[in-house]
Amino acid sequence: MKIPFTDLGPQFREIKGAANRAFGELVKRGDYILGQDVRDFESSFAGFIGTKHALGVNSGTDALFLGLLGLGIGPKDEVIVPTYTYIASAFAITYTGATPVFVDIEEKTFNIDISKIEKAVTSKTRAIMPVHLYGQSADMRPILRIAKKYGLKVIEDAAQAHGAEYHGKKVGCIGDIGAFSFYPTKNLGALGDGGMIVTNDTRLYEKLKKLRDYGRKSKYEHDSMGYNSRLDAVQAIYLNEKLKRLDKWNEKRIQAADIYKKLLKGVGGINLPSEARNNKHIYHVFGIRVKNRDQVLEGLRNCGIEALVHYPVPLHLQDVYKGLGYKQGDFPVAEQVSREIISLPIYPHIKRSQLEYVAKKLKGLVKNG
Ligand SMILES: *Cc1c(COP(=O)(O)O)cnc(C)c1O
Numbered sequence: 001m002k003i004p005f006t007d008l009g010p011q012f013r014e015i016k017g018a019a020n021r022a023f024g025e026l027v028k029r030g031d032y033i034l035g036q037d038v039r040d041f042e043s044s045f046a047g048f049i050g051t052k053h054a055l056g057v058n059s060g061t062d063a064l065f066l067g068l069l070g071l072g073i074g075p076k077d078e079v080i081v082p083t084y085t086y087i088a089s090a091f092a093i094t095y096t097g098a099t100p101v102f103v104d105i106e107e108k109t110f111n112i113d114i115s116k117i118e119k120a121v122t123s124k125t126r127a128i129m130p131v132h133l134y135g136q137s138a139d140m141r142p143i144l145r146i147a148k149k150y151g152l153k154v155i156e157d158a159a160q161a162h163g164a165e166y167h168g169k170k171v172g173c174i175g176d177i178g179a180f181s182f183y184p185t186k187n188l189g190a191l192g193d194g195g196m197i198v199t200n201d202t203r204l205y206e207k208l209k210k211l212r213d214y215g216r217k218s219k220y221e222h223d224s225m226g227y228n229s230r231l232d233a234v235q236a237i238y239l240n241e242k243l244k245r246l247d248k249w250n251e252k253r254i255q256a257a258d259i260y261k262k263l264l265k266g267v268g269g270i271n272l273p274s275e276a277r278n279n280k281h282i283y284h285v286f287g288i289r290v291k292n293r294d295q296v297l298e299g300l301r302n303c304g305i306e307a308l309v310h311y312p313v314p315l316h317l318q319d320v321y322k323g324l325g326y327k328q329g330d331f332p333v334a335e336q337v338s339r340e341i342i343s344l345p346i347y348p349h350i351k352r353s354q355l356e357y358v359a360k361k362l363k364g365l366v367k368n369g
Contacts, residue, residue: 003345003354005306006185010349011249015241022237032233034213041236042196044243045180048163051173051198053205056231057212060159060181063195064092066229067177068127070197070208071153073098077126081157082112083314084334085131088181089157090315093129099324101125102316104331108274110287110341111138113333117146127153132161132171134310135187135253135284136275140166140174147175155179159195162188163250165280172198182239187253187284188246190235249348253283256350260286263359269366271340285310289340292367297342299365305358308343 026037038056046054057063073079075097081089083102090100101120106113110133117128128147130138138156147154154175158164162180164171172178180186182194199205207224210216215226242249257273264270271289275281287310290296300307314334316326328335344358 001354001357002304003306003350003358005308005343005345006347007349008184008189008347011189011242011245014245015238019238019241022241023234026233026237034230035233037233037236037240038231041231041240041243044240045196046198048243048246049170049172049178049198051178052200052202053198055197055205055208055212056236057195057197058229058231059193060179060183060186060195061088061092062212062227062229063159063179063181063197064089064129064155064157065095066208066211066227067155067179067197068092068096068098069211070204071127071155071176073126073153076124078122078124079127079129080117080120080125081129081315082131082133082334083316083331084110084311084337085133085157085315086159086311087315087318087320088159089129089131090321098126099124100315100321102314102326102331104333105133105337107333107337109136109138109276110134110337111136112143114139114142114146117143121146121150121152125150125152127155129155129157130175131157131159132164133285134273134287135161135164135282137161137164137166137171137279139276140171144174153177159183160186160284161282162186163246163280164282167278173200176201177204182235187250187282188239188242191238192232192235194231194235194239196231250282252348253346254281256346256348256355257281257283257286259352259355260344260346260359263356264288264362267363267366268368270362283346285343286346287341287343289337290342290366291340293340293342295367296362296365300342300358300361303361305361306345309341310343311341312338314338
């Protein structure tokens with residue numbers, strides 16, 4: 001049996017009728033840049049997350065980068081970020097001229113270890129960037145408390161967590177800014193690149209609007225620095241149709257995760273993902289830990305199962321950040337997780353028989369104890 005890591009085909013088939021019609025309308029109107037479709041999607045996305053504003057941008061990376069600029073982050077500043085995340089979280093900080101300051105993660109949720117944040121705060125710290133890794137919210141209450149105590153901004157990297165909840169609130173609307181990615185394989189994915197910034201702060205929103213569109217005051221008058229970072233109308237159309245089905249698709253991921261958990265419960269040598277209390281995990285990634293990771297990975301691949309590793313190298317050990325002076329052993333939890341983690345195939349339309357096949361093969365491959 002061949003089991004891909006993800007399969008976007010069935011999602012597209014569900015939306016293509018309505019989306020292709022809207023695409024036909026777009027071509028007739030011709031408002032390709034920041035037109036009706038982008039406004040419609042921004043307003044439905046803001047409604048979905050529960051923020052006053054949503055602003056479509058080029059990518060999740062740009063959502064973080066422009067978000068940081070909007071918060072006034074720049075050279076000589078420091079931003080606290082977990083070391084165990086995708087490189088874009090830290091790159092967005094570096095692009096502004098600020099320095100990422102890494103913090104270890106907690107073993108159970110793979111999210112930033114809130115007990116280690118305060119030790120990383122210095123006189124230069126300006127913001128904390130929690131990452132809702134794999135689709136599960138970081139523990140935001142203590143993060144907000146620390147931010148308040150030291151006068152820091154909070155920018156949520158919600159690139160993997162469209163629809164995840166923390167104490168009944170959607171992630172993205174908890175900090176000052178939420179940043180989302182619509183990279184095709186994300187829970188809400190475009191047919192290319194795309195991203196979104198959400199916020200309740202109207203002044204910040206106005207500033208971000210200029211940042212994404214050349215600092216425009218009017219068509220050819222520019223009163224501030226800005227970039228070309230706009231969400232395409234074409235992407236907005238397909239995303240808007242997908243958004244209508246996102247809750248349903250997230251539920252299906254949760255069901256698939258439940259099936260994996262039932263099938264793998266109590267199997268020696270496998271550490272299953274756990275959900276913190278008051279969290280709705282939307283399983284962008286179903287990450288398990290095994291001791292003989294590389295062997296298991298190869299074994300799964302030999303059975304036609306496409307498993308991946310998110311992520312094999314924590315950011316403090318990436319060559320690109322050598323200059324920051326971190327070393328092996330600085331963040332032991334992230335280092336151990338990066339040696340043991342495997343992401344199993346998961347997507348809304350995965351079948352029970354496929355989940356059973358993965359579980360069966362996996363059981364035969366893990367080293368017990
Ligand atoms: C995908 C991702 C990003 C970057 O999003 P792009 O749209 O690919 O630029 C940032 N942070 C995390 C945690 C991600 O998973």
